[in-house]
Amino acid sequence: MTPGPDRLPAPSVDQMTEGQRQAFDEISSGPRGALIGPFAPLIQSPELMTRVQRTGEFLRFHSSLEPRLFEMSILLVARRWDQQFEWSFHQPLALAAGLSEEIVESIGAGVRPRTMDAQETLVWDVVSELELTKAITDDTFARAGELIGHVELVELVASLGYYTLLAMVMNVAQTPAPAEPALPKLGKDAT
Numbered sequence: 001m002t003p004g005p006d007r008l009p010a011p012s013v014d015q016m017t018e019g020q021r022q023a024f025d026e027i028s029s030g031p032r033g034a035l036i037g038p039f040a041p042l043i044q045s046p047e048l049m050t051r052v053q054r055t056g057e058f059l060r061f062h063s064s065l066e067p068r069l070f071e072m073s074i075l076l077v078a079r080r081w082d083q084q085f086e087w088s089f090h091q092p093l094a095l096a097a098g099l100s101e102e103i104v105e106s107i108g109a110g111v112r113p114r115t116m117d118a119q120e121t122l123v124w125d126v127v128s129e130l131e132l133t134k135a136i137t138d139d140t141f142a143r144a145g146e147l148i149g150h151v152e153l154v155e156l157v158a159s160l161g162y163y164t165l166l167a168m169v170m171n172v173a174q175t176p177a178p179a180e181p182a183l184p185k186l187g188k189d190a191t
Helices: 018-029 046-062 067-080 084-096 101-109 118-133 138-147 150-173
Strands: none
Touching: 018 046, 046 150, 067 084, 067 101, 067 118, 067 150, 084 101, 084 150, 118 138, 118 150, 138 150
């Protein structure tokens, strides 16, 4: 996917409506500290942005899911949606959280990593099964209960939905992203 010009840039602070300014102030004073990435187009609907970013704040900063697995799930979503911003923002976080370079490179290449532990395999399987069948098998559900717990499974699935929402918004808005680290191009987009 070749990004074009930013379709929905955030308005300058002096051009914001009262609702946009409140949403801007809330996100800027929270753990993110700035209006970046998906929140630039989302501020077009400030109430939606506020509700979405609060969900994301919980998932990113307060989830029970281990950070390494959480970041892996985001990279899988970024790969699925060819989302450069999510990839460039979360790839370094995934490595810092302990996800191996081999796993990160495999996800970027769109192939199943060869060296995953049981929890990483579970995350891969949950994401793959949801993408292919819109559900997970009884076996995968049972493994999730044993390996990460049901609270963590729910938060994993919620994070997949949340980051898919952000990816779709940014893809529609053509939100600019840092060029590095680059998400590898696949298939017909690879040159």
